[in-house]
Amino acid sequence: xxxxxxxxLLFTVIVPLLLAAAPPSxxxxxxxxxxxxxxxxxxxxRVVAVGDVHGDVQALKDVLRLAGLIDEKDRWKGGKAHLxxxxxxxxxxxxxxxAFELLMQLEKEALAxxxxxxxxxxxxxxxxMLGDLRYVTPGELxxxxxxxxxxxxxxxxxxxxxxRTAYGLxxxxxxxxxxxxxxxxINDTLFVHGGVAPEVPAKTLAELNRWVRQDLFPGNPxxxxxxxxGPLWFRxxxxxxxxxxxxxxxxxxxxxxxxxxxxxxxxxxDGKIRTRFGGKAVFIxxxxxxxxxxxxxxxxxxxxxxxxxxxxxxxxxVAPSPTPSGKLNP
Numbered sequence: 278x279x280x281x282x283x284x285x286l287l288f289t290v291i292v293p294l295l296l297a298a299a300p301p302s303x304x305x306x307x308x309x310x311x312x313x314x315x316x317x318x319x320x321x322x323r324v325v326a327v328g329d330v331h332g333d334v335q336a337l338k339d340v341l342r343l344a345g346l347i348d349e350k351d352r353w354k355g356g357k358a359h360l361x362x363x364x365x366x367x368x369x370x371x372x373x374x375x376a377f378e379l380l381m382q383l384e385k386e387a388l389a390x391x392x393x394x395x396x397x398x399x400x401x402x403x404x405x406m407l408g409d410l411r412y413v414t415p416g417e418l419x420x421x422x423x424x425x426x427x428x429x430x431x432x433x434x435x436x437x438x439x440x441r442t443a444y445g446l447x448x449x450x451x452x453x454x455x456x457x458x459x460x461x462x463i464n465d466t467l468f469v470h471g472g473v474a475p476e477v478p479a480k481t482l483a484e485l486n487r488w489v490r491q492d493l494f495p496g497n498p499x500x501x502x503x504x505x506x507g508p509l510w511f512r513x514x515x516x517x518x519x520x521x522x523x524x525x526x527x528x529x530x531x532x533x534x535x536x537x538x539x540x541x542x543x544x545x546x547d548g549k550i551r552t553r554f555g556g557k558a559v560f561i562x563x564x565x566x567x568x569x570x571x572x573x574x575x576x577x578x579x580x581x582x583x584x585x586x587x588x589x590x591x592x593x594x595v596a597p598s599p600t601p602s603g604k605l606n607p
């Protein structure tokens with residue numbers, strides 16, 4: 278066989294062998310609506326919940342240091358504690374990406390230490406993923422410019438393409454957010470951004486979270502992520518009359534096996550953690566970001582006790598009274 282005819286044969290033999298020996302791709306699989314994501318956790322000794330961040334990463338760091346969850350180098354030191362951030366990391370502030378990156382880092386570090394970080398979906402996360410930019414500041418938008426695959430069109434805001442790419446299904450932050458839930462239960466407490474209304478079309482947390490997440494994946498009917506009565510938007514427990522709304526809250530807590538619900542979304546302008554319905558509803562959006570007054574606060578749940586954490590000290594909160602049944606659902 279001549280050298281001229283041998284070369285193609287050698288190529289056809291060696292290249293397939295090299296490809297077969299190559300290591301598999303390390304690119305993470307695309308998130309899917311059908312992915313099973315853990316939503317219930319028990320036996321957790323300490324839980325710390327933090328409300329809306331709105332682009333203020335420094336305020337987020339300050340409240341996490343106040344709670345003893347990160348050190349001076351912004352590394353996890355919370356051990357087996359669970360941190361819940363109840364959504365609305367983006368919009369209204371310019372350092373959203375830094376806040377995302379911090380929580381992405383802390384997720385890994387906490388898990389390695391036996392703890393957890395739960396960054397829940399808020400309405401502003403969903404708005405950004407679906408292209409609703411009403412509350413994105415120019416500086417925040419511009420910070421995503423390096424995420425785009427092509428320059429912004431002439432006459433459009435800087436960072437618009439990068440923002441769309443970053444929040445897309447394959448984007449750095451869109452991929453990450455689509456692996457997160459709207460509602461989790463830790464021990465006997467539900468955590469959610471807005472609130473779980475009694476009308477939600479779900480009997481389990483898995484069904485409830487799927488209803489919210491179906492808005493984030495193409496080809497699905499409208500779900501709870503954009504529904505005005507969905508768990509990212511509902512304000513009934515924050516604003517409704519206790520006498521009329523109390524039974525609704527009791528029914529939801531009983532349905533999902535909890536005795537209290539911790540919520541963000543509705544800002545308390547006095548900067549304090551607030552409880553209603555005999556401690557069954559806890560509101561933690563104190564206006565953490567500078568745009569809302571920079572009120573540093575978190576709630577700690579430990580040994581059945583609820584404590585508000587502030588820079589000037591700790592304050593024990595009202596413990597919830599039992600549900601009408603006197604017990605939790607399994």
